[in-house]
Amino acid sequence: MARPDIRARRQKVSRLSSSLWLLRAVGAYVLLQFSWWAYLLTQTGGEKAWHMVLGEGSVFAFLLVFGFVRLERGIKKERARLERERHMFMGVTHELKTPLAAVQLGLDTLRRVKLSAEDEASVLGNIQSGLKDLERRVNDMLVATRLQGLSEVKAAPFSWDEAMRSVVDRLGAHGQDRLTCPEAPKADLQVEGDRELWGLAVANLIENALKHSTGQVHVEWQCDGYLASVEVVDEGEGIAPADREQALKPFSRLTEEGEGTGLGLYLVAETVRAHGAQLEMDQKAKGGFSVRAVWPQRR
Numbered sequence: 106m107a108r109p110d111i112r113a114r115r116q117k118v119s120r121l122s123s124s125l126w127l128l129r130a131v132g133a134y135v136l137l138q139f140s141w142w143a144y145l146l147t148q149t150g151g152e153k154a155w156h157m158v159l160g161e162g163s164v165f166a167f168l169l170v171f172g173f174v175r176l177e178r179g180i181k182k183e184r185a186r187l188e189r190e191r192h193m194f195m196g197v198t199h200e201l202k203t204p205l206a207a208v209q210l211g212l213d214t215l216r217r218v219k220l221s222a223e224d225e226a227s228v229l230g231n232i233q234s235g236l237k238d239l240e241r242r243v244n245d246m247l248v249a250t251r252l253q254g255l256s257e258v259k260a261a262p263f264s265w266d267e268a269m270r271s272v273v274d275r276l277g278a279h280g281q282d283r284l285t286c287p288e289a290p291k292a293d294l295q296v297e298g299d300r301e302l303w304g305l306a307v308a309n310l311i312e313n314a315l316k317h318s319t320g321q322v323h324v325e326w327q328c329d330g331y332l333a334s335v336e337v338v339d340e341g342e343g344i345a346p347a348d349r350e351q352a353l354k355p356f357s358r359l360t361e362e363g364e365g366t367g368l369g370l371y372l373v374a375e376t377v378r379a380h381g382a383q384l385e386m387d388q389k390a391k392g393g394f395s396v397r398a399v400w401p402q403r404r
Contacts, residue, residue: 132173139166207235248305248372258299258379265296265328269335272307273324276315283315286324294328296402298380306376307335309369310396314339318394328402336397343394349386373398 211232214220220228273286307324314322318341326335344352353374373396377384382400389395 129177132169135169136166139169204235204239208232208239211235248302258302260297260299262295262297263300264293265326265333266293268300268304269307269324269326272304272311276308276311283320284311284322284324287326294330294333296328296333296400298400299376302376302379306373306398307337309373310335310337313369314341314394314396317341320393331402333400333402334397336395338389338393338395340393343388344386346388353384 211228214228215225270286273284277284311322311324314337318339320340322337322339324335324337327333352370355368355371374384377398377400380400382398385395385397385399387395387397
């Protein structure tokens with residue numbers, strides 16, 4: 106089912122490209138014809154015709170050009186949307202193969218091979234791990250699909266300190282004492298946005314830091330009523346400046362042995378964009394790497 110859908114999307118993109126060129130050709134032809142008619146009119150109508158061409162003709166030409174520009178922008182926007190959907194669809198089919206194959210292998214092993222209790226428990230553990238990996242990837246893809254082209258979020262007031270601390274507390278058990286954050290509760294100031302998206306974004310930053318570094322990972326957040334910010338600092342090598350733009354693209358991995366969906370930083374970047382915030386990456390002078398989101402508050 107995947108390949109026909111991909112071909113259909115590719116055909117739609119191709120048809121839109123053809124329509125764009127046809128629109129340009131028609132627009133050029135209409136403008137040339139209009140210019141020719143205006144020239145003939147001025148040659149036979151005298152000074153009055155000149156005034157009519159400069160007045161009514163200019164308005165007509167402006168409206169015509171404005172209409173064609175709007176149509177071209179609309180076609181380009183639709184073509185870009187279809188192209189993003191096609192890449193997302195191809196990425197989804199690729200990303201789901203690995204965990205599905207692991208689960209299928211485990212089930213085939215249990216069905217065909219007589220195993221000891223210890224080996225059977227190990228296979229069941231691998232199946233469970235594969236299902237958890239599959240669930241995580243599907244959830245990431247659902248959020249990525251939701252964020253594509255999102256111009257506004259469903260904003261609701263929530264406590265910035267409570268939201269950040271709940272993420273750190275949830276991931277603390279997996280951090281093996283490597284994850285630290287401020288102990289004293291911050292001021293309970295309210296922000297207005299999508300708490301679920303921010304929670305997922307910060308969780309992705311923390312998980313990336315724990316996965317790609319070996320030292321401590323510190324999470325710091327602040328909110329003063331004008332700016333809300335969250336920063337994740339690790340002791341790893343971080344991302345080279347030349348690779349940072351690529352790292353924010355969907356299904357992007359900077360190493361061949363990378364695991365996961367490659368959607369983590371993309372979800373962070375899209376959440377930041379949808380809230381009108383800024384994402385900053387910085388290589389620390391004394392070693393380590395930080396990723397910081399700064400979110401201006403509307404007052």
